[in-house]
Amino acid sequence: MSKDWDPHKSVPPPVHRVERKEPLPWQTPKAAEDDPEALERVQALIASPGYRQADRDVEFLNEEDTRGVRLQIDYLKPELLLKKHGIEHTIVVFGSTRLHQPEAARRKVAALEEASAGSPENEDLQCRLQVAKAIESKSRYYEEARRLGRLVAECGEGPEDSRVTMVTGGGPGIMEAANRGAFDVGAKSVGLNITLPHEQFPNPYITPDLCFRFHYFAMRKLHFLKRAKALVAFPGGYGTLDELFETLTLVQTRTIAPLPIVLVGESFWRQAVNIDFLVAEGVIDEEDRELFWYAETAEEIWDGIRHWHRASGSPLPNNN
Template sequence: MNNKRIPGDTPATVKMPVPPHPQQRHAPLPWSQPKSDRHDASIDARTRAILESPSYRQADQDIDYLNTDATRGTRLQIDYQKAENLLTEHNIQHTIVVFGSTRITDEETAHANLQALNQQLAQTPDDAILQQRLKVARQLLIKCRYYDVARQFARRVSEASKILPDGQLLIMTGGGPGIMEAANRGAFDAGSKNIGLNINLPHEQYPNPYITPELCFRFHYFAVRKLHFLLRTRALVVFPGGFGTLDELFETLTLMQTRKLRPMPVVLVGETYWRQAVDIDFLVAEGVVDPEDRDLFWYAETAEEIWESICRWHRLNGTRLPCDCSDD
């Protein structure tokens, strides 16, 4: 023991040791080196087998163990917690979530796809599969206007929220291509931060390049991703889409119908599309949906209609958006 007296207010009669180094030691501990194989040539191999055994891996660094059924609860927790910590760290308080098809692209891309299919069909004009793909490509070209509306809307929201402290009202999407890209791109155009919640899939979904890098997340569980979509959102804007879009829309409507989630604006963009895709009036007439639940959403066509109706809903509800400075 080092019993040197430490200068200062310590009484001369007290022999207090100098505080030890937090990491280093003068003398190594007995277990800091493996047992020597001086008397047994098999010791090295046995020690190596222990160190390489899966059981010896530290639990939080053992990917194989963390991917077992037994640790699903832990994975659910950290899948939620990482995004929650970072969103809180970046002061993300309110969002507007935009959903829609990954297949609805900008007009330039849609034209290029259509041209490529026309060229292929010219080589094999009787190919029924190509003919069907060409028909679909023409429909998607018509829907390019939704890409433009999503981009315009996100830019409108982002410009309106510039009066707020950073992070107060941001666009959030599923992080992928199509309508999601358009919304992230609109916020990017306005110089605003924006959020993408990507998902791990068997076939990789790359995040679109317009998401703010430190606000792009990748989830393992759809359920946790859905939770983060709704925790901070002040409105849901839904463009034409397929299974994924319908899933997010109806889960949100169900949560609002049952009041597990406080009602908020839900805007379906493109009335003609939505009335054909989902006949809500038929469901009401059949008695499987209450008439009052028909009022959980409405239709809009333009970026300005979407934004103004969201602001008006919140004013009527007494939950004015933080950047809504318009008069009643």
């Protein structure tokens, strides 16, 4: 290196990341003097669907041939955010969207009682009243799910410890209650919503960064079970039954590693699903009874899950 070499004089300063002193040729359209119609044609090109950047072209992304790409990003967005928030294990809660908090259930019954008293011959009102009373009798499970949400949130080293996190389907009713329990103690919780033909709203107790909306049920189901350390099924309808039986089948066939499956409300579940009948008919084995158990309270649910994991040799954090 020459002793006269001076970097201050020989090395040019860094150029601006975007700006230039002189524009490049393609930064301005063809001059009107050379072709009066050129600008109009260029504007038509820019407005053409083919010119849209692929990742910003919604019509293109919704085509049949781009389904594979949609599946990938439907999976990847929640995956990256769950990792970012340090979520390693989840407790999955399902249950009816119709099981609201007791006060709301009582208001519904009172309103229908008043309406039916004024129209005692109205069979539809009488039927709706009986259904409302059945819902009210099960509304106590809202409070159990809420307490369970608090218990799960306290598993670890405080609200900021998200290694074990509550996950629900993101809707109202039992799922709202579980998310709300975590919210009560300032902890994070996850809601996995799905795009449906009619308008819907996520419950207001989900952590904003962890409130997802899936296009594909398959990707939603995958995320429900990928980190699951337990499935807790409160009384519910088709959606709850769907997730419950899918999980039971995956564990029965050992397609996934066994995990605790808790059915909350024994009297409800024994009528909704006659396991004794299935065993007696020979369509499931006696040992398949051991894939789940019943519980009634949040404390029973959580103590049972913790005991199961200790017995399996994989205790949850702070679960010695």
